Amino acid sequence: MPRWLSMALFLVPVTTLLLVANVYLYRRLVRDVSTSVAARRAGFVLFAGGFIGSLGARLLGARLDTEAARATGLLLLIWMGLVLYLLLFTLVLDVGRRVVTRVRKAPEPPSPARRAFLARGVAAGATVAGAAVSTYGTWRAFHPPEVLDIPVRLPRLPKALEGFTLVQLSDIHIGGVLQRRFVDEMVARVNALKPDLIAVTGDLVDGSVPELGRYVAGFGALKARHGAYFITGNHDYYSGVDAWVAFVQGLGITVLRNRAVSIGDAGASFDLLGVDDWSAWKLGEPGYDLDAAMRGLRPDRASVLLAHQPSNFDEVARRDVGLQISGHTHGGQMFPGNLLGDLVWGEQNAGLSRMGNSHIYVSRGCGFVGPPMRVAAPPEIARIILLPG
Template sequence: MTPVLRFALFFGILSLLVVSGHVYLYRRLFRDTARHSAWRRVGVGVMALLAATLLGSRMLTYLWPSEATALVEQVSWFWMGAATYLLLAVLSLGGVRTLSGWLKRRRAVEAAPAPVSEERREFLARATAGAALVATGGIASYGVWRAYHPPVVNEVAVKLPGLPKALDGFTIIQLSDIHVGPLIQRRFMDALVAQTNALKGDLVCITGDLVDGSVEELGFAAGALRELRSRYGTYFVTGNHEYYSGDEEWSDALTRMGMTVLRNRHVRIGEPGASFDLVGVDDWGAQRSGYPRERSYDLAAATAGRDSSRASVLLAHQPAGWREQALKAGMGLQLSGHTHGGQFFPFNLAVAAIWEHDAGLFREGDSSIYVSRGTGFWGPPLRVAAPPEIVKVTLLA
């Protein structure tokens, strides 16, 4: 399937879902709550505008970049999150109404059927719509607060095969999936850097999806990372969003900021008498997207020339290659992200069903993988049942 055909199929399915969802919301929030034609016309206009915003805002921003189109795109992300919870609330409350009505009919099966009251039906529709709006407002408000609130710090201890005893207790601070962009700017980054530095890690690593935009657009916001402080410095590997934003340009920019960018290579961390190998690979999906091998996941190139008996930590954006590649190569620990842990309910349940290693620490034999839920967010600025995190990994000999 060609990229154009794949995009057309994706956009067609997306359009069907978006339009269907907004038609359903119109029926429940406008058509069922009042019989006034003016109110229903307002509903048609509101739902059509919101659906069009969801489907077209990113293309609009791409074709005519400006503050106005950027604002429209931001509104579309907020509405995407709110619409998800509004649909869930309306469907849930409507299901309760349907079940309640069915039970009443069962109990009155031998009685004469009561006449249908349009006023009662309209009252119940309004009550359902009002309750759904209140529930959506509460959950969405919490989700936005949680997304912008300082990430939680998850501390994990991992036994690393071959780690010298002199490095027992070595700490790695992992940041992942920050997604600096229109909704995450310098203020968020300054607070994140301060929180990271307070953990006093020996090494900081960023496992991809740092940015959603060009160096020109986001260089100032990402520049806060210059202030990261650790004994052995900051290391970075690409995620899929770096390829959307200019992987080579960002690699050069981050190098100028003082980071070490690991693109299919490894470095030695520690002192001459006590060290381990830090291995970094490019994003797992890059080669499938048509990027050349030297800019795609290549663990063989990244580990070329290293002593396989030495302790190793692999930085790889996606957890997808852990069993297929990292375990076979003898990597003692892999640090990944990409999944966001689903980011917000109910997508956290879907991600847990799709990804074998969705979030948290997993072990197989002597090897381990930690998959971060991400430090920022992508798309809707929501975090519900999957809070953002900074990971502090303590290596044990």
């Protein structure tokens, strides 16, 4: 599938939703509650400008390279999230009012003044609720990711490696909003954990090397006893995967593209596998190749697979890989996205689950994509503690 078609299949429904949401909210929160021509014009400019600007900010991405442009872009992306929550609460209050009316079998308010009063009440309630949730979500997105300790019993892990700590960073999405300061704070936080190994499981960037290299360079300071490893995610493909692979390797981070390495020493070790992103084929790239990654592995050794998406875990479990570590889902990122993610991915939307003797851990990720908000799916740094199975 051509890249432009893949992007269109994503952007067209998102743009349509945002357009419908802005039109609906202008009608319900401005036109239906105010008779002032000036207020209606101001509301129209606000919603029309917010719609056009938020799309522009999303498309410009990493090219927001001045502080003024970055601040403007950030506000427009926040507007995108605010619109979604205003829409959610307005619909909930509208539907709730209609349900109550039907249950009570009461006629619609006959008085225009009464109807206007109820319309203003719904508008005020939705605005306050939407603004409150959006404010919290924005604060949570920029607040440092919480560190989660995840003990996992890994089959065939040597006793000498009990307590081995693998710190996972996923879905960081460095771009026009998250830049060098965010990177440096995260690196300091990870290094303070003194991990045995660091795994960056894809979607590192949203932009090209010339645009973002000066920010991503901060990951060169990651320190772990057995090194740092990187695998590709779908957004890394959108951003120029070969250039980014070369850049990351130049930072001293090992890139695993459908291959495996041994972690440990002659006395105690396990196999660490890494595959390219599952959906790379949609962009005409070779992508995910589990056969290549597992070629030559011994079945009596412990194994850990780094794979950006939770996809194909049933096959991974069938091949008796002890643990898969993934991201991609963001855990839904923003309510009700977390509930939709549960419907799509099931227990593999976020957290630890298992199939047979194999485990999978899916991180909610460190950053965000689209609106800079996290609601009911906080960002995380996962510290996976390996124990003999």
